[in-house]
Amino acid sequence: MFFDRPESGELAVLVHLELSAVDSPDDPREFEELALSAGADPVAFIFGQRSAPDPKSFVGRGKLEEIQGAVEEHGAELVIFDHSLSPSQERNLERELRCRVLDRTGLILDIFAQRARTHEGKLQVELAQLRHMATRLVRGWTHLERQKGGIGLRGPGETQLETDRRLLRARIDSIEKKLEKVRRQREQGRRARSRAEVATVSLVGYTNAGKSTLFNRLTDADVYVRDQLFATLDPTMRRVELPSVGAMILADTVGFVSHLPHRLVQAFRATLEEAASATLLLHVVDASAENRLHLMEEVQNVLAEIDAGDLPQLVVYNKIDLLEDSEPRIERDDRGVPRAVWLSAASGAGCDLLIEAVAERLGEQMVSGLLVTRPQQSRLRAQLYEINAVQDEHFRDNGDCELQLLLPRSDLQRLLAPYAGGDEGPRWQPEERP
Numbered sequence: 099m100f101f102d103r104p105e106s107g108e109l110a111v112l113v114h115l116e117l118s119a120v121d122s123p124d125d126p127r128e129f130e131e132l133a134l135s136a137g138a139d140p141v142a143f144i145f146g147q148r149s150a151p152d153p154k155s156f157v158g159r160g161k162l163e164e165i166q167g168a169v170e171e172h173g174a175e176l177v178i179f180d181h182s183l184s185p186s187q188e189r190n191l192e193r194e195l196r197c198r199v200l201d202r203t204g205l206i207l208d209i210f211a212q213r214a215r216t217h218e219g220k221l222q223v224e225l226a227q228l229r230h231m232a233t234r235l236v237r238g239w240t241h242l243e244r245q246k247g248g249i250g251l252r253g254p255g256e257t258q259l260e261t262d263r264r265l266l267r268a269r270i271d272s273i274e275k276k277l278e279k280v281r282r283q284r285e286q287g288r289r290a291r292s293r294a295e296v297a298t299v300s301l302v303g304y305t306n307a308g309k310s311t312l313f314n315r316l317t318d319a320d321v322y323v324r325d326q327l328f329a330t331l332d333p334t335m336r337r338v339e340l341p342s343v344g345a346m347i348l349a350d351t352v353g354f355v356s357h358l359p360h361r362l363v364q365a366f367r368a369t370l371e372e373a374a375s376a377t378l379l380l381h382v383v384d385a386s387a388e389n390r391l392h393l394m395e396e397v398q399n400v401l402a403e404i405d406a407g408d409l410p411q412l413v414v415y416n417k418i419d420l421l422e423d424s425e426p427r428i429e430r431d432d433r434g435v436p437r438a439v440w441l442s443a444a445s446g447a448g449c450d451l452l453i454e455a456v457a458e459r460l461g462e463q464m465v466s467g468l469l470v471t472r473p474q475q476s477r478l479r480a481q482l483y484e485i486n487a488v489q490d491e492h493f494r495d496n497g498d499c500e501l502q503l504l505l506p507r508s509d510l511q512r513l514l515a516p517y518a519g520g521d522e523g524p525r526w527q528p529e530e531r532p
């Protein structure tokens with residue numbers, strides 16, 4: 099793995115413990131990548147084992163001295179723990195080590211802060227950071243602001259602290275209001291798409307799996323692709339025309355990472371709602387990753403957490419160019435329905451198969467709703483009866499006909515296509531998905 103080495107990164111000591119009593123991150127390499135992604139320059143990596151974290155300082159006395167030694171030897175400015183630290187543990191460690199201490203949540207937040215590009219993304223990151231800070235507000239907030247990146251551990255007086263708390267609260271409230279507004283706009287956009295019966299297909303998956311590369315390949319867009327964690331933070335959407343199914347919206351989303359702190363998942367809910375409301379999820383997997391099964395499980399966990407666990411999924415095994423003897427192919431279940439596609443987003447091999455599989459999966463999906471047709475559209479009514487799509491019908495006094503329909507999405511799009519754009523066409527009102 100080749101991550102961009104920061105030119106003048108903060109010198110950091112990394113600490114990763116194996117804890118038998120706590121479910122903790124198990125891939126130290128990923129931790130190092132996260133630290134590099136944040137712009138740190140790791141100078142020492144300290145490992146250890148404990149049955150349970152020390153309540154006061156997370157690590158024991160001996161380990162603390164070892165960390166202290168590394169900090170002094172390398173002149174490190176920062177110690178990063180691959181764990182969640184309680185506010186008091188973080189404080190105690192800073193006091194003992196006399197240098198800044200960051201935990202896994204703080205580290206990920208820092209990366210998010212650097213990557214957010216849209217207005218909404220920035221607001222979300224700031225909100226998550228402020229909330230993270232609020233639990234740690236003992237040294238004071240403005241004080242932390244001032245000494246960003248520096249060393250300095252003495253806390254402000256009581257009054258300063260109270261002011262900080264109030265400022266923090268006000269800032270959180272104001273961001274929450276702004277986010278609420280963005281959220282409502284999104285919701286409106288989703289409704290409009292749903293009315294138009296356009297399917298939304300969301301790319302989800304572990305960070306660095308190749309979602310953005312695939313997105314660009316399928317849309318000719320130019321989304322930021324980097325060999326770094328969390329290259330994409332904001333959802334990006336594009337309209338794509340599919341043969342036989344018609345239009346769909348393709349969405350690229352933030353990558354997942356294991357042990358993504360719960361609070362962070364909450365913070366990115368709005369963004370991830372885009373995924374949660376998708377018609378179909380494309381779960382992109384780096385097929386060349388040794389621990390890909392484990393990573394897939396982690397992704398499923400996050401999906402469940404954002405209520406997207408039950409959405410239809412098509413697995414995309416990406417990067418097959420890195421595998422020996424792997425050909426692009428569609429994998430089908432016993433009923434012949436596409437379940438997975440093996441491809442290379444980078445070379446483009448197998449991307450046609452993916453489009454084919456997506457078209458099949460979307461085409462077989464059933465939609466229901468109410469269609470109102472004009473008297474002169476009796477041919478359309480007859481066509482709907484021919485394919486057994488009509489469940490109920492009702493004539494209005496003006497001669498319009500209300501048809502209650504249940505039919506495959508592809509049939510609906512095909513039959514309504516000739517009327518698209520006109521004012522006199524049939525009106526379609528889909529039923530809300532449960």
Ligand SMILES: Nc1nc2c(ncn2[C@@H]2O[C@H](COP(=O)(O)OP(=O)(O)OP(=O)(O)O)[C@@H](O)[C@H]2O)c(=O)[nH]1
Pocket residue numbers: 303304305306307308309310311312322323324325326327328329330331351352353354416417418419420441442443444445
């Ligand atoms: N060899 C190979 N590399 C690929 C392929 N697809 C993507 N990559 C590389 O994998 C890295 C990550 O790609 P991205 O598309 O940024 O991954 P992502 O899933 O969007 O990552 P995040 O936005 O961080 O979640 C980049 O260096 C890509 O060039 C592929 O098919 N083969």
Ligand SMILES: [Mg+2]
Pocket residue numbers: 309310311322323328329330351353
């Ligand atoms: Mg991306």
